[in-house]
Amino acid sequence: MNVSGIDIAIQKSERKTVSIFIERDGSVSARVPAKLNDDEIKDILEAKEYQIFKNLAEWTQLNENAVEREYVNGQSFLYLGRNYRLKIVKESSGIVRFFRNTFYLGEKDQPKAKELFIQFYKEKLNSKIHPIIERYKDQLGVAPQQIKVMELQNRWASCTPSGNVNFHWKCAMAPIDVLHYMVVHELAHLIHNNHTQAFWNEVDKILPNYDEQINWLKINGSGMDL
């Protein structure tokens, strides 16, 4: 069905309300109550035109930041919220090195560049995250147990009821303020294992501007990748 110039795939089902979804590929679909006829559906979708355009704009912005990086001279990589260029050098040291705002990688190390970058981010995040946890754990009155930097599925960080906290190595790509937010978010989960208002109040007490960090992640999150 075409609504305001947008093709919308209609899926009828036994439901009471209309929901609009932007699919992974950017196409739009609407789930609608089976009892509605085409005119009724069109009326409802037209009334939601603003919401559809807003969701599409968000989808476009998120996907523009998703990049496939190659490990060649001049390619840029995120580190603590900024982009730095890669320089390929003759001597191979078996690691990714970072100094004077430039990444360095040896010619011979290029085939395993991705692995070496992951190693770099893991090490850096490990050294950054512990002092941040130390800073906030007493303020929140929590006692985190094991802290691990690892590869996580579809999330930046996670915690267990027993107090273990895991961070994705990609967090090293975020600005330090965002890192602080991620730590406070996970530590606050050791008090409230949910996203209720009580949980957010706990975050807000420590970081009153936390919505700025959430916003940064919304806009740049998809670019935090290799």
Ligand SMILES: [Zn+2]
């Ligand atoms: Zn959470």
